Amino acid sequence: MKFGIVIFPGSNCDYDTLYVLKDVLKQRATFLWHKExxxxxxxxxxxxxxxxxGDYLRSGAIAKFSPLMQEVKEFALKGGLVLGxxxxxxxxxxxxxxxxxxxxxxxxxxxxxxxxxxAENSKTPFTNKVEKGQVLKIPIAHYDGNYFAPPQTLEELxxxxxxxxxxxxxxxxxxxxxxxxxxxxxxxxxMNKEGNVMGMMPHPERASESILGSKDxxxxxxSVINYLxx
Amino acid sequence: MKVRILVSLKDIVLDPQGQTVxxxxxxxxxxxxxxxxxxxxxxLELEGVSRQQAEKKIVEISDKVLANPIIEKFSWQILE
Numbered sequence: 001m002k003f004g005i006v007i008f009p010g011s012n013c014d015y016d017t018l019y020v021l022k023d024v025l026k027q028r029a030t031f032l033w034h035k036e037x038x039x040x041x042x043x044x045x046x047x048x049x050x051x052x053x054g055d056y057l058r059s060g061a062i063a064k065f066s067p068l069m070q071e072v073k074e075f076a077l078k079g080g081l082v083l084g085x086x087x088x089x090x091x092x093x094x095x096x097x098x099x100x101x102x103x104x105x106x107x108x109x110x111x112x113x114x115x116x117x118x119a120e121n122s123k124t125p126f127t128n129k130v131e132k133g134q135v136l137k138i139p140i141a142h143y144d145g146n147y148f149a150p151p152q153t154l155e156e157l158x159x160x161x162x163x164x165x166x167x168x169x170x171x172x173x174x175x176x177x178x179x180x181x182x183x184x185x186x187x188x189x190x191m192n193k194e195g196n197v198m199g200m201m202p203h204p205e206r207a208s209e210s211i212l213g214s215k216d217x218x219x220x221x222x223s224v225i226n227y228l229x230x
Numbered sequence: 231m232k233v234r235i236l237v238s239l240k241d242i243v244l245d246p247q248g249q250t251v252x253x254x255x256x257x258x259x260x261x262x263x264x265x266x267x268x269x270x271x272x273x274l275e276l277e278g279v280s281r282q283q284a285e286k287k288i289v290e291i292s293d294k295v296l297a298n299p300i301i302e303k304f305s306w307q308i309l310e
Contacts, residue, residue: 058298094298101300103239108246148243148301 001228003029004042006072006088008063013049013085017205024208025221034066043228044081045072047088049141049203059102059144060090069095081125081224082197086142089189089199097197098190099157100149105142106182112141114213115180117188117202118168121161124191125227126198129219135172136165136216138202140180145201147183147190157190165189165200231276232309233288237297238269272296273309281308 003021007014014031021029030040039045052063063069069091076082076097084092092098105111114137122132130136149157157163165188169178179186181201189200204217239245245267252266274291276284285308292304 057296061295061298101298103243103301104246106244106246108250150242150300 001028001225002040002042003027003044003046003224004032004039005029005046005048006032006034006068007048008034008050008052008066008091010052010054011048011050011087013087013203013205016203017046017048017085020205020208020217020221025218025225027221027225032068034063034068036068037071039068039071039075044083044224045075047072047082047084047091048205049086049088052087052091055087055144058090058094060087060092060094063087063091064094073097076192076197079194079196081228083126083220083224084197084199085203085205086140086145086201089201090144092197092199098192098199099153100147100190102144103146103148103182104144105146105180110141110143111145111180112139113180114139114207115188115202116168116170116172116178117165118172118174120163120166121191123161124164124195124198124223126191126220126223127164128226129223133172135168135170136219137214138204138207138217139214140202141206142181142201145181145183147181147187147201149184149187154184157187160193162190162193163187164191164198165202231279231281231284233274233276233284233306234309235272235274235288235292235296235304235306236269237272237292237302237304238267239301240303243301270296284308 166186191198204220207214207217
């Protein structure tokens with residue numbers, strides 16, 4: 001089992017993700033440079049957080065044209081596991097592998113803080129280690145995390161159980177206050193209809209050891225490991 | 231050939247930046263400003279294409295790259 005972490009110019013959570021997979025979870029993991037055309041037979045592609053191309057034009061808008069993203073798209077369409085974290089989520093939206101788009105946070109502030117997330121679907125390759133309704137503590141760090149989708153897309157997302165995480169309070173309750181960036185229906189993470197591509201704004205790689213204030217992020221990586229093992 | 235392309239958020243999408251600018255204008259006494267929508271301007275210089283080809287390509291570029299059709303709309307004009 002091997003993980004591949006794509007590096008774009010401006011990625012800045014690439015090393016954190018590699019560290020968690022290799023040093024904390026003892027998995028095989030490698031970097032994939034965005035100019036390459038080779039996925040090196042990885043089993044799961046991770047698009048890490050950061051500011052690819054300085055967020056010029058729109059977050060993730062230029063990264064989607066990187067040569068490697070064509071391979072990632074084909075890999076995803078064949079059923080390969082792809083996880084987009086923060087900027088990686090934005091790239092997946094721009095690429096059209098996930099529906100919807102990101103707007104600027106409702107309060108126009110860059111938000112860097114721990115948030116609570118409610119797992120809405122535990123039958124996915126990315127969340128099979130959590131219970132439905134379980135509340136996780138994972139940090140966010142973004143300016144453009146205000147998820148938007150037109151009404152018919154939202155209906156489809158809900159009908160197919162594609163919403164994976166929602167922003168909530170410590171008790172798992174939804175509220176306008178807990179929905180820090182203003183995302184439609186408090187959506188913090190979602191997957192495609194087939195369930196092999198997931199994007200989430202919070203950073204699980206920044207919450208995988210107790211010393212960092214939470215290790216709930218491990219559930220995400222451990223779920224993928226569990227899924228690939230079986 | 232010079233082209234100016236305007237990209238802005240669709241009307242169904244909330245524009246918090248435009249709202250903030252509107253509030254600032256109201257604070258300064260410009261109460262007659264009813265609404266503000268903020269957008270982006272791109273100026274492209276083209277060569278080696280006919281006007282007819284350019285019109286087609288401008289729409290293609292705007293739709294594929296400059297605007298995100300889920301949240302944004304665009305308009306354009308050929309300047310010279």
